[in-house]
Amino acid sequence: MADYKMHLLVCGGTGCKASESExxxxxxxxxxxxxxxTDEVQVVMTGCFGFCExxxxxxxxxxxxxxxxxxxxxxxxxVEEHLVKGRQVNHLLYRDPENxxxxxxxxxxxxxxxxxxxxxxxxxxxxxxNIDEYIARDGYAALAKCLSEQTPQEVIDEIKRSGQRxxxxxxxxxxxxxxxxxxxxADQKYVVCNAxxxxxxxxxxxxxxxGDPHSVIEAMAICGYCTGSSKGLVYIRAEYPLAIQRLxxxxxxxxxxxxxxxxxxxTPFCFxxxxxxxxxxxxxxxxxxxxxxxxxxxxxxxFKPPFPSESGYLGKxxxxxxxxxxxxxxxxxxxxxxxxxxxxxEKSKGTKVFALAGKINNVGLIEVPMGTTLRExxxxxxxxxxxxxxxxxxxxxxxxxGCLTNSFLDTPIxxxxxxxxxSMMGSGGxxxxxxxxxxxxxxxxxxxxxxxxSCGKCTPCRIGNKRLFEMLDKITxxxxxxxxxxxxxTLCKVIKDTSLCGLGQTSPNPILSTLDNxxxxxxxxxxxxxxxxxxxxxxxxxxxxxxxxxxxTLCFRNCPVGAITGEKRSPHYIDNSICIKCGVCYDxxxxxxxxxx
Amino acid sequence: xxxxxxLDDLRQLREGMQAKIKxxxxxxxxxxxxxxxxxxxxxxxxxxxxxxxxxxxxxxEQHSIEAVVSQTGCMGYCFAEPTIEVTLPGxxxxxxxDVDKYRAAEIIExxxxxxxxxxxxxxxxxxxxxx
Ligand SMILES: Cc1cc2nc3c(=O)[nH]c(=O)nc-3n(C[C@H](O)[C@H](O)[C@H](O)COP(=O)(O)O)c2cc1C
Ligand code: SF4
Ligand code: SF4
Numbered sequence: 001m002a003d004y005k006m007h008l009l010v011c012g013g014t015g016c017k018a019s020e021s022e023x024x025x026x027x028x029x030x031x032x033x034x035x036x037x038t039d040e041v042q043v044v045m046t047g048c049f050g051f052c053e054x055x056x057x058x059x060x061x062x063x064x065x066x067x068x069x070x071x072x073x074x075x076x077x078x079v080e081e082h083l084v085k086g087r088q089v090n091h092l093l094y095r096d097p098e099n100x101x102x103x104x105x106x107x108x109x110x111x112x113x114x115x116x117x118x119x120x121x122x123x124x125x126x127x128x129x130n131i132d133e134y135i136a137r138d139g140y141a142a143l144a145k146c147l148s149e150q151t152p153q154e155v156i157d158e159i160k161r162s163g164q165r166x167x168x169x170x171x172x173x174x175x176x177x178x179x180x181x182x183x184x185x186a187d188q189k190y191v192v193c194n195a196x197x198x199x200x201x202x203x204x205x206x207x208x209x210x211g212d213p214h215s216v217i218e219a220m221a222i223c224g225y226c227t228g229s230s231k232g233l234v235y236i237r238a239e240y241p242l243a244i245q246r247l248x249x250x251x252x253x254x255x256x257x258x259x260x261x262x263x264x265x266x267t268p269f270c271f272x273x274x275x276x277x278x279x280x281x282x283x284x285x286x287x288x289x290x291x292x293x294x295x296x297x298x299x300x301x302x303f304k305p306p307f308p309s310e311s312g313y314l315g316k317x318x319x320x321x322x323x324x325x326x327x328x329x330x331x332x333x334x335x336x337x338x339x340x341x342x343x344x345x346e347k348s349k350g351t352k353v354f355a356l357a358g359k360i361n362n363v364g365l366i367e368v369p370m371g372t373t374l375r376e377x378x379x380x381x382x383x384x385x386x387x388x389x390x391x392x393x394x395x396x397x398x399x400x401x402g403c404l405t406n407s408f409l410d411t412p413i414x415x416x417x418x419x420x421x422x423s424m425m426g427s428g429g430x431x432x433x434x435x436x437x438x439x440x441x442x443x444x445x446x447x448x449x450x451x452x453x454s455c456g457k458c459t460p461c462r463i464g465n466k467r468l469f470e471m472l473d474k475i476t477x478x479x480x481x482x483x484x485x486x487x488x489x490t491l492c493k494v495i496k497d498t499s500l501c502g503l504g505q506t507s508p509n510p511i512l513s514t515l516d517n518x519x520x521x522x523x524x525x526x527x528x529x530x531x532x533x534x535x536x537x538x539x540x541x542x543x544x545x546x547x548x549x550x551x552x553t554l555c556f557r558n559c560p561v562g563a564i565t566g567e568k569r570s571p572h573y574i575d576n577s578i579c580i581k582c583g584v585c586y587d588x589x590x591x592x593x594x595x596x597x
Numbered sequence: 598x599x600x601x602x603x604l605d606d607l608r609q610l611r612e613g614m615q616a617k618i619k620x621x622x623x624x625x626x627x628x629x630x631x632x633x634x635x636x637x638x639x640x641x642x643x644x645x646x647x648x649x650x651x652x653x654x655x656x657x658e659q660h661s662i663e664a665v666v667s668q669t670g671c672m673g674y675c676f677a678e679p680t681i682e683v684t685l686p687g688x689x690x691x692x693x694x695d696v697d698k699y700r701a702a703e704i705i706e707x708x709x710x711x712x713x714x715x716x717x718x719x720x721x722x723x724x725x726x727x728x
Binding site: 004007009012042044045046047048049059112113114115116117120121122123124125126127128129132133135136138139140141144145148203206207208210211212240242243256257258259265266361362363364365366367381 | 599600601602603604607610611614615634636637638639640642667668669670671672673674675676677682694712713714715716717718719720721722723724725
């Protein structure tokens with residue numbers, strides 16, 4: 001039986017496959033055989049390394065050598081030099097972009113440092129249903145340190161120094177928020193964890209609660225100590241059953257160990273946590289609406305001030321923090337504010353979790369230092385665009401954000417840069433779009449979402465967004481005109497300026513940013529009544545090319561509505577008044593005779 | 598369960614647990630301990646992680662391989678769920694993606710028993726804060 005001493009890993013991601021990685025594997029296999037090494041060396045195809053810009057990639061184990069931009073003919077050199085003679089092939093090694101020196105061990109490559117896990121430190125590492133594993137990874141040590149060695153103000157100062165800002169979207173400094181609550185005087189105060197997570201495409205909070213619930217519990221207790229609260233509430237949407245179950249298990253275990261309850265760590269500090277379930281309304285993620293919902297009132301936002309830190313749940317001072325914000329707190333205490341503030345940009349410290357979705361190869365959850373560029377996130381970590389298509393835009397900040405185009409790919413991501421680019425951080429959803437996406441339809445999609453989720457309290461948000469949606473709908477149906485574009489803009493501005501809460505104030509952002517960045521596409525819809533991406537069904541026209549059509553009757557037999565006529569062996573025609581634009585004829589035709597325009 | 602009443606109690610528990618986890622990870626006294634983590638988050642479970650976990654346990658027992666199979670949270674490779682991470686004694690952990698029963702059997706047969714890699718490994722692309 002073979003006992004392999006070495007493994008050659010060949011990237012099998014779409015990008016690398018397109019550049020002949022299968023041929024590379026076959027050549028490597030052949031070479032390995034030529035040198036009689038089949039019993040010692042195994043060649044394996046892997047998933048995407050995420051490093052598509054330098055693909056195809058070949059990695060050699062156990063020494064972690066990382067070869068980039070390998071060509072099929074390099075297989076000979078790799079086998080002869082590296083495997084037989086034990087010498088690395090210098091010209092194929094990855095070079096450090098800064099000093100151009102070859103990096104031989106992939107563990108030293110910057111690429112692997114692009115993702116740094118703080119909030120996700122235990123996700124995928126420990127068993128979330130076992131408190132002992134959390135404790136083994138320094139769990140509850142931060143709480144113990146605070147209770148036994150530091151005063152509440154000292155802890156608050158530490159958090160302030162770390163530069164931590166809220167990850168729920170607003171980016172408010174966490175230390176300052178805690179300080180305000182701690183200075184408010186009341187007989188009872190509350191700590192609330194906002195686990196409503198309503199952005200379409202965002203699932204970072206859910207993953208943290210499912211993968212590391214104790215980090216949130218510990219942070220809530222620390223917040224309770226700092227602000228003088230003995231009661232914690234987690235507002236979580238009922239659609240997250242697994243997160244709820246894990247959180248419940250974790251709370252029970254923490255109580256059994258005495259880490260929640262009376263006299264924690266033998267000190268006078270008492271703290272306990274209960275869960276509150278939300279019905280899954282986006283607006284209930286807004287902190288004042290969330291508090292009303294917990295009070296049993298309608299989930300509608302109210303005017304701020306007073307801020308929850310002064311008057312929140314049941315009129316008492318309440319600190320509302322996002323799940324991800326909380327999950328990083330124990331690290332700040334354990335490793336010090338300096339550690340946290342050494343990561344990130346001048347005004348945005350630490351790391352941020354993003355949920356990558358849309359037309360991207362590595363759909364998933366990533367955590368990168370603030371200041372990482374969109375290019376690094378999308379092309380290096382995310383593995384580039386699906387199917388080798390062209391990148392068009394990325395939507396950050398969900399329905400409140402905007403889309404960013406090519407020209408922003410090298411902008412470092414932080415709160416302030418995203419805002420000046422016309423978008424926002426939001427909770428960290430990133431939806432990637434490729435050349436096939438129609439930007440007007442994308443704006444319409446987000447508007448439809450806000451329309452459903454508006455609580456209806458303010459007229460501009462309730463009725464204005466409806467009108468915006470109707471205008472977009474008209475445009476995608478080819479019924480719009482150029483004045484509609486001006487009207488869109490004006491109405492967007494009015495809604496932004498006159499809505500009460502963040503939902504209304506930001507709902508026009510997807511329209512405004514697509515108008516700014518893709519005005520041509522809007523123009524094509526209203527002036528030429530064409531959808532350049534071919535997405536808007538009403539604007540698409542199917543025609544059969546007389547020269548190519550062989551009269552095979554395949555389309556005729558497949559059209560569901562009988563829109564196609566024609567004799568056998570002579571060209572066919574589509575009656576566009578009947579056609580429902582299902583695209584079946586286009587897919588079925590073997591002679592490429594059907595075209596879309 | 599004993600209550601943790603002081604920092605010292607916590608330290609003791611942590612040290613005890615660390616030793617236990619380390620033992621599992623490096624398997625320095627038990628040569629044959631294989632450690633498998635199954636990503637059981639919503640996306641993992643939706644794509645069948647639960648069945649894979651049971652299947653792995655059954656199969657490993659059938660082969661009399663001493664192994665610890667445990668669940669964990671999302672590893673971030675949502676595009677390739679279910680994912681499992683296999684750590685053989687004295688080796689770096691390796692993550693396998695799109696693990697169905699067929700692939701699970703293959704991983705046990707080839708990687709765990711014969712140290713052969715199988716296609717579809719997911720390269721780790723992040724750094725944790727402890728190293
Ligand atoms: C419409 C709307 C929806 C929101 N949804 C969420 C949410 O789902 N989760 C969240 O943490 N914050 C959400 N927020 C932000 C909260 O109001 C609040 O700022 C945040 O929970 C504070 O926590 P942080 O300082 O830790 O970010 C939302 C805000 C608005 C205006
Ligand atoms: S802006 Fe919209 S969601 Fe916010 S309070 Fe007004 S109506 Fe409700
Ligand atoms: S697009 Fe569909 S409905 Fe229209 S002609 Fe082709 S098959 Fe018929």
